[in-house]
Amino acid sequence: MRYIDLLQETSYSLLMNKARSFLTILGIVIGIAAVIVLIAVGEGATAAVTNNISALGSNLIVVVPGSASGAVSQGIGSAQTLTMKDASLLQQQLQYVSGISPEIAKHFQITFGANNTNTNVIGADPIYSFVHNVTINNGSFFNQQQNNTLQRVAVLGPGVSELLFGSPYAGVGKQIEINGNLFSVIGVANIKGGSGVSSADNNIYIPLKTAQQYLFGQNRALTSISISAMNAQSINTVEQETFNLLLQSHDIQNPANADFQLVNQSSIVASLSSTTQTLTVLLGSIAAISLLVAGIGIMNMMLTTVTERTREIGLRKAVGAKKKDIGSQFLCEAVALTLIGGLCGILLGIGIIEVLSLTRSVAVVTQWWSIAIAFGVSMLIGIVFGYYPAQRAAKLKPIDALRYE
Amino acid sequence: MKTVAESFSHQDIRPVISCHNIVKKYGSSTNEVTVLDKVSFDIYSGEFVAIVGPSGSGKTTLMNILGALDSPSSGTYTLDGELVSNLKDDELAIIRNTKIGFVFQSYNLLTRATVERNVRLPLIYSLVLSPTERKKRIEAVLQSAGLSLGYLKNKSNQLSGGQMQRVAIARALVNDPSIILADEPTGNLDQSTGKIVINSFLKLNQEGRTVVLITHDLNVAGNASRIIQIQDGKIISDELNGNEPKRKLT
Numbered sequence: 001m002r003y004i005d006l007l008q009e010t011s012y013s014l015l016m017n018k019a020r021s022f023l024t025i026l027g028i029v030i031g032i033a034a035v036i037v038l039i040a041v042g043e044g045a046t047a048a049v050t051n052n053i054s055a056l057g058s059n060l061i062v063v064v065p066g067s068a069s070g071a072v073s074q075g076i077g078s079a080q081t082l083t084m085k086d087a088s089l090l091q092q093q094l095q096y097v098s099g100i101s102p103e104i105a106k107h108f109q110i111t112f113g114a115n116n117t118n119t120n121v122i123g124a125d126p127i128y129s130f131v132h133n134v135t136i137n138n139g140s141f142f143n144q145q146q147n148n149t150l151q152r153v154a155v156l157g158p159g160v161s162e163l164l165f166g167s168p169y170a171g172v173g174k175q176i177e178i179n180g181n182l183f184s185v186i187g188v189a190n191i192k193g194g195s196g197v198s199s200a201d202n203n204i205y206i207p208l209k210t211a212q213q214y215l216f217g218q219n220r221a222l223t224s225i226s227i228s229a230m231n232a233q234s235i236n237t238v239e240q241e242t243f244n245l246l247l248q249s250h251d252i253q254n255p256a257n258a259d260f261q262l263v264n265q266s267s268i269v270a271s272l273s274s275t276t277q278t279l280t281v282l283l284g285s286i287a288a289i290s291l292l293v294a295g296i297g298i299m300n301m302m303l304t305t306v307t308e309r310t311r312e313i314g315l316r317k318a319v320g321a322k323k324k325d326i327g328s329q330f331l332c333e334a335v336a337l338t339l340i341g342g343l344c345g346i347l348l349g350i351g352i353i354e355v356l357s358l359t360r361s362v363a364v365v366t367q368w369w370s371i372a373i374a375f376g377v378s379m380l381i382g383i384v385f386g387y388y389p390a391q392r393a394a395k396l397k398p399i400d401a402l403r404y405e
Numbered sequence: 406m407k408t409v410a411e412s413f414s415h416q417d418i419r420p421v422i423s424c425h426n427i428v429k430k431y432g433s434s435t436n437e438v439t440v441l442d443k444v445s446f447d448i449y450s451g452e453f454v455a456i457v458g459p460s461g462s463g464k465t466t467l468m469n470i471l472g473a474l475d476s477p478s479s480g481t482y483t484l485d486g487e488l489v490s491n492l493k494d495d496e497l498a499i500i501r502n503t504k505i506g507f508v509f510q511s512y513n514l515l516t517r518a519t520v521e522r523n524v525r526l527p528l529i530y531s532l533v534l535s536p537t538e539r540k541k542r543i544e545a546v547l548q549s550a551g552l553s554l555g556y557l558k559n560k561s562n563q564l565s566g567g568q569m570q571r572v573a574i575a576r577a578l579v580n581d582p583s584i585i586l587a588d589e590p591t592g593n594l595d596q597s598t599g600k601i602v603i604n605s606f607l608k609l610n611q612e613g614r615t616v617v618l619i620t621h622d623l624n625v626a627g628n629a630s631r632i633i634q635i636q637d638g639k640i641i642s643d644e645l646n647g648n649e650p651k652r653k654l655t
């Protein structure tokens with residue numbers, strides 16, 4: 001049999017059974033598009049969560065006071081064991097870090113005119129903005145000089161500025177009261193996302209020394225020391241080094257008795273991404289089921305025409321078709337159907353993903369492996385169920401195939 | 406009295422079709438029906454044989470075996486000197502494609518395909534004619550089958566029974582086979598079209614092809630050089646078509 005004849009027979013066959021061809025292709029299109037879109041949505045959710053976490057700061061290690069275990073549990077952060085001395089020690093000794101930020105934080109009453117709120121005020125060095133990835137939308141972050149000269153300046157999270165001034169990013173140049181002390185607003189940070197009172201968008205940042213002078217008192221212990229490791233590889237080294245330095249300076253022999261704790265960002269990422277992984281698996285399973293349903297549809301389509309096709313095979317054999325001729329024709333038909341359906345499905349899936357990401361309704365990340373898998377599976381199903389019954393019919397005696405009921 | 410074989414005086418000619426004790430049974434071992442019962446005969450190259458017999462006597466069953474579409478339950482069938490039961494599937498496919506033109510009683514057309522595609526079907530499984538030579542050939546065989554070329558592009562399920570029959574005949578002739586097996590080829594044709602078809606069979610026979618046809622029509626059978634009568638799966642007579650019977654089976 002010539003290739004040209006094979007192609008012609010294939011196209012005639014597909015066109016002769018337009019409804020069957022269309023429904024088979026439709027099944028493949030829906031199955032593939034569903035898989036691609038659902039997996040992209042799952043991956044999009046994972047990426048969104050991971051992005052939110054890295055927005056907190058890069059390669060971050062946070063030292064907080066208080067012991068992890070022990071009889072006198074005071075709860076993380078409430079103990080008074082971290083001091084400025086610890087911070088300076090780390091600043092002098094630690095290697096592979098790009099920033100160390102000592103911080104004190106507490107909720108205070110904030111007022112601007114008739115508006116007031118109670119929110120988290122963080123006293124920190126200027127490096128805080130680098131370590132915690134705080135970017136400024138309007139105005140500027142405070143600098144070292146303002147810290148050294150105890151300037152009463154404040155940088156607001158956009159949430160606070162919305163509460164006090166009615167819109168995010170507003171309020172630069174205005175005077176607000178923090179616990180009765182007047183502060184000038186010199187900057188408003190960009191939105192970071194996250195929700196609730198713990199969201200960074202509801203923070204107010206002021207210089208550390210100013211904070212100690214006016215709000216916390218000179219001898220107040222630190223709430224935390226945030227350390228930004230140089231890169232992801234150095235996080236573990238830095239963490240270990242910090243731990244040892246602090247144990248030494250606190251004069252503690254047994255690490256189990258440490259009066260401080262280290263929290264590292266990658267462990268947070270790990271625990272959160274395992275949650276979103278579950279989401280991806282869930283969506284992936286739904287996608288797999290729709291692919292399966294589509295597969296059964298294809299299967300059904302291929303098998304229901306078997307009676308009609310068996311007679312056709314009988315006739316073709318009666319006029320001289322060899323087994324190979326029958327095999328290649330049906331293989332060709334199945335490949336053509338799944339190829340057309342597969343390509344349309346991929347286009348539809350990518351189209352839907354485009355629309356989702358343009359309208360920003362759902363976070364999506366296209367996964368090329370999902371396209372490959374969806375395409376491969378539907379191709380496999382189409383070929384197996386289009387080719388295998390034909391192959392069986394091709395083995396019958398022509399007269400039995402012609403009489404097939 | 407001479408036998409059919411003896412009437413071909415030169416005994417060195419081998420038969421193209423040789424059946425020996427062909428038995429065909431249908432059904433399970435408990436409920437068996439014997440449709441062909443020890444049928445034996447030889448057909449020589451160039452013969453024009455008519456097979457006649459009442460409905461249900463096994464004519465189509467026999468024809469399917471002769472066309473290598475079916476196999477007998479027992480007995481041997483030799484085609485052109487080769488034992489058909491020894492041939493592989495693909496070898497049979499080649500024989501069906503090139504040596505035998507088969508006209509089915511029930512036409513067996515691809516109903517949704519055009520007349521042209523139906524007639525062309527055997528051609529795509531052989532490499533003899535180039536795609537461009539095919540068109541001429543298709544038109545020629547449609548003419549010998551007596552169908553107007555105006556129907557070339559018609560779907561075959563839009564044809565009358567007689568027109569379908571002519572398409573089936575044209576398809577059987579298209580690969581220029583040396584043996585033509587036709588099951589009631591004129592069953593659905595009016596007298597004059599039937600005549601066209603029979604005349605083209607006669608012409609093919611005169612060109613040296615072997616023709617075996619099943620018919621009810623005694624006029625049609627009268628054109629044959631030999632008539633085999635079947636009843637209840639047995640051959641009851643096998644005579645050369647002349648005035649004196651050459652052979653009579655008991």
Ligand SMILES: Nc1ncnc2c1ncn2[C@@H]1O[C@H](COP(=O)(O)OP(=O)(O)OP(=O)(O)O)[C@@H](O)[C@H]1O
Pocket residue numbers: 403431432438440458459460461462463464465466467510
């Ligand atoms: N596939 C089959 N299974 C069982 N019995 C069959 C089968 N095919 C044919 N028969 C039986 O074999 C017998 C002969 O059938 P066949 O078709 O050969 O008859 P025929 O001589 O061609 O009749 P007609 O002139 O009506 O075409 C019939 O009794 C029929 O019932």
Ligand SMILES: [Mg+2]
Pocket residue numbers: 464465466510588
């Ligand atoms: Mg019959």
